[in-house]
Amino acid sequence: MSEILDLLAVIGRLLRAENVLILCHKNPDGDTIGSAAALMHALKRLGKEAAVLCADPIPSRYSYMEIELFQGQFEPGYVVAVDVASIQLFGDALQEYLDRIDLCIDHHGSNSGYADALLLDAQAAATCEIMYDIICAMNVEISPCIARCLYTGLSTDTGCFLFSNTTAKSHLLAAKLMEAGVDVAELNMILFESKSKARMAIERTALENLEYHFEDRCALMSLTREQIAASGVAANELEDLTSLPRKIEGVQVGITLRQLPQGSYKISVRTTAEVDACAIAKRLGGGGHSRAAGCELEGNLDNAKAAILAEVERELKRADAAAQEQE
């Protein structure tokens, strides 16, 4: 297990570090990229070498973060993982670094403790919230570029301040980042208001495949790799589709199954407050947060559906029993 560090100890180590390699999780989202980019810029401002590495390409819409990718330009002296809850989430391409991760900075309560040291704040809505405190504590000015990186993680992980993980601190940080130079109109347009034709096509297919279970308490959407390929949609454009089924009135568990290129199904679980998403995913070898979790299952669509629905049913029954007990 990791040594648990507080903010001050982390600052000490980062200020001593040289040639810092920053690792993101695969299928990178705004928070892992935003916190990696912000840390990279901050370390560079301190005169250090720093670069970012991710198993998958950084989506082009994040180009404003001006990320320097790691391509062997230095010998890594200190390896930091940001927003990565478990070792499986790095992807195969990062294999050679996985036994030497010095520090992990994360906001996932389920962090498996794979790194030598860990700074974890499960109350933070985004790893970027923690990264803001780190950068300020290192006495680096929040430049407009760093502010844009941090706003990206903060806004994408909170669904633009919509999700239940949003706190007063999230809004205070957004205000500070705007004062530091973020043009939210411009960024929100890039991050939330633009959908490709392919994404519209896959949304149509997803809605055609929408089914309801357990007296409409569970809504399930599925996409096969053939359907995904036919739409031409990029993997990262599928991420926020997962929030769709849970938004339906009365639905307590929203499930999205999407087939990965090698055939297995990536399953996303989204729940309302009464139902534990992590418990559902965990029993199938996955993990996550109490209201957003995920797992991966081998086998065909029918088998994957049957397996996840059995766990959903079990958790709904547990939630009902807990509710009755409370009465």
Next chain:
Amino acid sequence: MSEILDLLAVIGRLLRAENVLILCHKNPDGDTIGSAAALMHALKRLGKEAAVLCADPIPSRYSYMEIELFQGQFEPGYVVAVDVASIQLFGDALQEYLDRIDLCIDHHGSNSGYADALLLDAQAAATCEIMYDIICAMNVEISPCIARCLYTGLSTDTGCFLFSNTTAKSHLLAAKLMEAGVDVAELNMILFESKSKARMAIERTALENLEYHFEDRCALMSLTREQIAASGVAANELEDLTSLPRKIEGVQVGITLRQLPQGSYKISVRTTAEVDACAIAKRLGGGGHSRAAGCELEGNLDNAKAAILAEVERELKRADAAAQEQE
């Protein structure tokens, strides 16, 4: 024209006022209702009689605001309009009060000055931002209920902090309101995160009917009255569907046609900055703003489509010519 007041002058008048009638605009939204409710609660805490009046019913999802509606329970001594830009927006039911509006509190730069006195802040993202300052200046504590009312206006007018009117002040206020007791997870769920099964069904149909024109510069969605009836969706649930086609990458004109119960087609036009939505709608007898406009056409779907597409093409050509001229 109205006498222009500053915050202090407004406080003075409100503290002297008795039996305050607060008027909202018709087709009430979260900001007019939220600012009216917050002012009502604040005045009641000061020991005054106060009640809210609106030409249309307050949607039931806003019941948490605990609004006391005006039903003649006192003789109005002071009449305040909140978030109402012009006299036409009150609706016929409020006719008897329209020549005696003492004060208007608003954030619309276009306010026509119909009230005796006006407090206007066109920089405010929502009238609720102004109302927060008023209530604090009256030395009334922001109770959890008042905070919920103010958060409602703030979040709905900014599209949950997504739209370009969002400022650092908006986020700071959101943080303060959360600290005053707003459960944003609960409110956001009510305000933004809930779609009926019927709405999901009609969204599917709309996407199935999505077509692209003019080298994908125009996306068009249509719904017949039979399709709308089959989904069971309510008319007000269809409003924000109209923003969908314009969000597609590269689309400059998003068109939505929906058939009304009597058979004609209601057409919504949404455009990017280069294209004039109002010009398109106007030539078909409609009107609106430069980026959001609408009109109504008789005839069958094919005729309605042909008519609107002809105007879209004409306006795209005009926009191209204007762009060329600028070069």
